[in-house]
Amino acid sequence: MPRPGAVIEVDRNTPPVLFHFGEGIRLEKLPLGARIVYPPDPLEPIAHPERAIRRALAKPLEDDPLKSLLRRGMKLTIAFDDLSLPLPPMAAPDVRQLVMEEVIDMAAEAGIEDVHIIAALGLHRRMTDDELRHIVGDRIFSTFHPDRLYQHDGEDPENNVYVGKTAQGEEVTLNRRAAESDLVIYVNLTLVPMDGGHKSMSTGLASFRSIRAHHNAKTLLASRSYMNPPDSALHHSCIRQGQLIEDTVRVFHIETTVNNHAFPAIANFMQKRETDWTAQDQAMFLATKQMTDLAPPAFKRNVFHAMRAPYGLTAVNAGQVDAVHDKTLEAVRKQLNVQVEGQTDIVTLGVPYLGPYNVNAPMNPILVVCMGLGYLFNFYRNQPVLRKGGVLILTHPCRYEFDAVQHPSYIDYYDEVLADTTDPIEIEAKYEIRFAEDPWFRQLYRKSHAYHGIHPHYAWIWAAHAMQHAGDVIFVGGDRDVVHRLGFKAATTLEDAFEMAEQTVGRYPSVTHLRTPPIMLCEVE
Amino acid sequence: VPAFAVVKAAGGRPDVATSALSMLKLGDVPEPVLPARDWVRVMPSVSGICGSDLAAISGHISLYLDPLTSYPFVPGHEVVGVLDDGARVVIEPALGCVVRGIDPLCPRCAEGRPGLCYNVTAGPIDVGLQTGYCADTGGGWGEVLVAHPSQVHVVPDSLSDEAAVLIEPFACCIHAALRGGATKDDVVVVSGAGTIGLLTVAAVRLFTPPKRLLAIAKHPTQRDLARKLGADQVVAPSEAYQRIRFATAARRLDGMNRPLLLGGADVTFECVGRADSLNDAVRFTREGGTVVAVGMPGEEKVDWAPIWQRELTVTGAYAYGSEPKRKGRKTFDLALEAAAELPLEELTGPLFGLADYRDAIAYAMTAGRLGAVKVAFDLRGLRA
Numbered sequence: 009m010p011r012p013g014a015v016i017e018v019d020r021n022t023p024p025v026l027f028h029f030g031e032g033i034r035l036e037k038l039p040l041g042a043r044i045v046y047p048p049d050p051l052e053p054i055a056h057p058e059r060a061i062r063r064a065l066a067k068p069l070e071d072d073p074l075k076s077l078l079r080r081g082m083k084l085t086i087a088f089d090d091l092s093l094p095l096p097p098m099a100a101p102d103v104r105q106l107v108m109e110e111v112i113d114m115a116a117e118a119g120i121e122d123v124h125i126i127a128a129l130g131l132h133r134r135m136t137d138d139e140l141r142h143i144v145g146d147r148i149f150s151t152f153h154p155d156r157l158y159q160h161d162g163e164d165p166e167n168n169v170y171v172g173k174t175a176q177g178e179e180v181t182l183n184r185r186a187a188e189s190d191l192v193i194y195v196n197l198t199l200v201p202m203d204g205g206h207k208s209m210s211t212g213l214a215s216f217r218s219i220r221a222h223h224n225a226k227t228l229l230a231s232r233s234y235m236n237p238p239d240s241a242l243h244h245s246c247i248r249q250g251q252l253i254e255d256t257v258r259v260f261h262i263e264t265t266v267n268n269h270a271f272p273a274i275a276n277f278m279q280k281r282e283t284d285w286t287a288q289d290q291a292m293f294l295a296t297k298q299m300t301d302l303a304p305p306a307f308k309r310n311v312f313h314a315m316r317a318p319y320g321l322t323a324v325n326a327g328q329v330d331a332v333h334d335k336t337l338e339a340v341r342k343q344l345n346v347q348v349e350g351q352t353d354i355v356t357l358g359v360p361y362l363g364p365y366n367v368n369a370p371m372n373p374i375l376v377v378c379m380g381l382g383y384l385f386n387f388y389r390n391q392p393v394l395r396k397g398g399v400l401i402l403t404h405p406c407r408y409e410f411d412a413v414q415h416p417s418y419i420d421y422y423d424e425v426l427a428d429t430t431d432p433i434e435i436e437a438k439y440e441i442r443f444a445e446d447p448w449f450r451q452l453y454r455k456s457h458a459y460h461g462i463h464p465h466y467a468w469i470w471a472a473h474a475m476q477h478a479g480d481v482i483f484v485g486g487d488r489d490v491v492h493r494l495g496f497k498a499a500t501t502l503e504d505a506f507e508m509a510e511q512t513v514g515r516y517p518s519v520t521h522l523r524t525p526p527i528m529l530c531e532v533e
Numbered sequence: 534v535p536a537f538a539v540v541k542a543a544g545g546r547p548d549v550a551t552s553a554l555s556m557l558k559l560g561d562v563p564e565p566v567l568p569a570r571d572w573v574r575v576m577p578s579v580s581g582i583c584g585s586d587l588a589a590i591s592g593h594i595s596l597y598l599d600p601l602t603s604y605p606f607v608p609g610h611e612v613v614g615v616l617d618d619g620a621r622v623v624i625e626p627a628l629g630c631v632v633r634g635i636d637p638l639c640p641r642c643a644e645g646r647p648g649l650c651y652n653v654t655a656g657p658i659d660v661g662l663q664t665g666y667c668a669d670t671g672g673g674w675g676e677v678l679v680a681h682p683s684q685v686h687v688v689p690d691s692l693s694d695e696a697a698v699l700i701e702p703f704a705c706c707i708h709a710a711l712r713g714g715a716t717k718d719d720v721v722v723v724s725g726a727g728t729i730g731l732l733t734v735a736a737v738r739l740f741t742p743p744k745r746l747l748a749i750a751k752h753p754t755q756r757d758l759a760r761k762l763g764a765d766q767v768v769a770p771s772e773a774y775q776r777i778r779f780a781t782a783a784r785r786l787d788g789m790n791r792p793l794l795l796g797g798a799d800v801t802f803e804c805v806g807r808a809d810s811l812n813d814a815v816r817f818t819r820e821g822g823t824v825v826a827v828g829m830p831g832e833e834k835v836d837w838a839p840i841w842q843r844e845l846t847v848t849g850a851y852a853y854g855s856e857p858k859r860k861g862r863k864t865f866d867l868a869l870e871a872a873a874e875l876p877l878e879e880l881t882g883p884l885f886g887l888a889d890y891r892d893a894i895a896y897a898m899t900a901g902r903l904g905a906v907k908v909a910f911d912l913r914g915l916r917a
Contacts, residue, residue, distance in 0.1 A: 419775060420775065420779040423775070423776070423779075424779055442782075446779075446782050447782055447784065448782065448783065448784040448785060451784060
């Protein structure tokens with residue numbers, strides 16, 4: 009029986025706790041009385057995923073069985089989530105592969121020939137062939153790629169259609185093939201509550217024109233948090249757009265969830281609480297620490313990015329998007345929820361080497377902010393673990409390091425925009441269109457493997473809520489110039505950071521360390 | 534020739550370039566004779582050390598200039614000094630037809646471009662493009678030089694000697710800015726932030742203000758001054774392509790040796806004169822754009838393929854004269870007027886006595902790194 013998440017109070021016997029530090033790790037002693045929040049243990053995975061998938065397709069929620077929707081001569085489009093999740097990438101076979109193989113078999117049985125498979129990457133980067141193959145599997149890749157298995161292009165003027173406007177004036181565009189299909193089957197993998205639902209189609213197969221309706225500072229500031237869809241303006245907007253899409257095209261939604269078994273056996277100590285570490289875990293910790301302390305960044309990156317997570321399928325639901333997504337969220341919360349009592353003056357977090365937007369690339373400073381103040385801070389329901397005006401302390405080396413292929417516009421965003429201002433609202437007013445419409449960024453997004461020109465802004469505003477909420481943000485171990493450019497404070501050690509934090513939250517503050525990843529969702533009472 | 538060879542072989546090292554083996558000597562020479570009755574004596578107060586002087590001293594200068602020079606000469610063409618009647622003047626060093634008393638004027642001088650004079654070998658004075666490179670005129674690094682009345686411009690009292698010594702290079706830069714002809718819709722790059730680079734920034738800002746003016750500067754003092762003189766953005770040489778690409782929404786391609794932009798700056802003022810900088814300039818200036826060579830280049834290896842393929846207009850900007858785009862006004866007059874608006878004193882210093890010329894030359898050769906821009910000789914003490 010997997011243990012639920014836990015909140016441990018630090019006493020004299022509490023061992024030092026693991027902090028992620030980019031492509032490194034460190035053990036830190038926390039002050040007596042501090043709390044450590046641990047994620048739940050991985051849920052038991054479904055023993056026979058293929059059977060579960062078949063069952064979900066045969067008995068969908070508030071929709072007809074998939075088989076009955078398939079008919080000879082129809083135009084069928086299968087869309088699926090890109091490599092931004094799960095993190096780290098899932099050990100083969102990916103659950104999306106399993107689902108798609110099932111769907112394609114059913115389509116073949118029904119005699120459907122016109123099948124297109126589209127990676128719904130929205131404004132994310134195009135995947136390499138190997139990355140694509142990893143998600144869909146050899147069989148689908150070799151059968152459909154490249155003519156009938158390809159990646160959405162949100163900047164292709166020919167292949168995006170304007171669907172209309174929501175009652176709130178949000179414009180909606182959609183991939184032309186999807187819009188003109190008799191049926192779109194969306195194959196999703198939900199790792200965190202932000203994923204899935206109407207957001208899948210309304211961002212994954214959309215263009216800047218429609219994505220900007222909700223990917224903006226104002227909406228993000230009104231999403232508290234975007235990890236809890238009912239309280240998220242972002243999701244409300246996506247739902248309105250998604251409903252318009254449902255009026256345009258017949259959609260059959262398939263959502264899967266996985267447990268939080270994020271680390272392979274070799275890195276098992278990252279998965280476990282420190283008190284549970286065996287002699288082998290301790291040895292692996294020491295070996296990993298030694299390697300990450302000494303090895304050059306590129307070597308460490310290669311080692312870390314080669315890791316594949318042994319995620320296990322915990323749920324698969326199919327049918328009408330809202331009905332499906334409710335079940336999905338239930339399954340996700342079951343895996344991620346941890347009850348946390350009350351807020352705290354200081355929250356500490358270790359920012360790991362990987363976030364959704366730097367698969368096979370270094371985590372550049374903007375993505376560090378996106379990960380730390382964006383995703384990790386927002387993993388809460390009700391209210392943030394950090395009290396308003398509290399201090400957020402993060403550990404990450406924050407190097408000036410960018411991948412010119414994946415993140416070309418990030419370099420300019422860092423060098424030009426953040427040198428001017430770090431205020432998300434001001435940035436948006438001054439720079440949104442310039443980055444979105446830069447022809448070179450457009451070309452790199454369309455033809456190379458670059459994130460869309462506007463993407464660094466999205467990464468930045470993902471942290472807008474935390475920036476507004478926290479009284480101070482301190483990076484431990486970060487490059488001083490970089491941290492200052494980001495608008496935050498730099499400390500050499502965690503102790504220094506605590507001392508600096510006293511200026512904001514007073515002496516004897518309450519401290520909570522979120523021991524993540526594996527990810528968790530703090531239900532703060 | 535042997536001294537030139539020694540210095541060149543030493544790579545222009547300051548200790549060799551100012552040694553007994555070098556071309557540069559400090560000593561007493563006869564005062565230059567007035568070539569004609571209307572010429573005047575000028576007693577230099579402050580005299581700048583120009584990049585071209587350093588190139589000559591260190592053996593980096595192009596040998597193209599050799600037949601255009603007469604030897605021995607007293608260097609120094611950035612000069613503020615006083616006349617016998619006590620008037621403070623700056624010298625316009627070009628030795629064209631008017632100065633040489635040649636009538637009719639050659640076609641270029643007739644156009645008001647004495648820097649391009651055909652007659653620099655004729656007239657009552659020896660060969661030389663400028664005062665400071667002519668055996669008969671003396672130069673700013675001496676106690677007395679002689680000048681034609683057309684060469685002297687009275688300095689307003691409001692302008693200190695330290696500011697006035699920059700009028701000559703500033704006039705060069707104004708001429709360059711006007712030749713570049715940037716418009717208000719252009720993105721302009723000034724590459725290099727020595728004296729010429731910084732003054733070009735100022736000149737472009739004042740005379741042909743563009744949409745955006747980027748300066749490429751290596752050292753912190755240069756960066757600060759470039760901003761102060763009107764650059765919208767100052768970038769390090771290593772980030773030039775990245776920043777210019779963003780400013781112009783160009784496309785960047787990374788080649789085997791160096792990148793290139795498809796699109797890029799409309800006008801680039803190349804103020805370094807070295808191969809690296811020239812090769813970059815022709816790759817980040819847009820197709821059909823203009824590269825103005827302002828900094829004195831030597832014999833540099835430049836890839837002509839971008840110039841050819843991008844149909845660039847590569848133009849030199851040498852000296853000054855009369856500016857047709859300013860109703861034929863003299864560049865020096867424009868410089869003297871505009872100087873009042875600029876913090877030119879901040880660019881000048883340290884000042885050295887002539888006796889310390891070795892230190893002065895060594896300092897000037899590494900001025901950027903040492904936080905200096907215009908190193909100069911202070912000759913006021915000699916006069917007293």
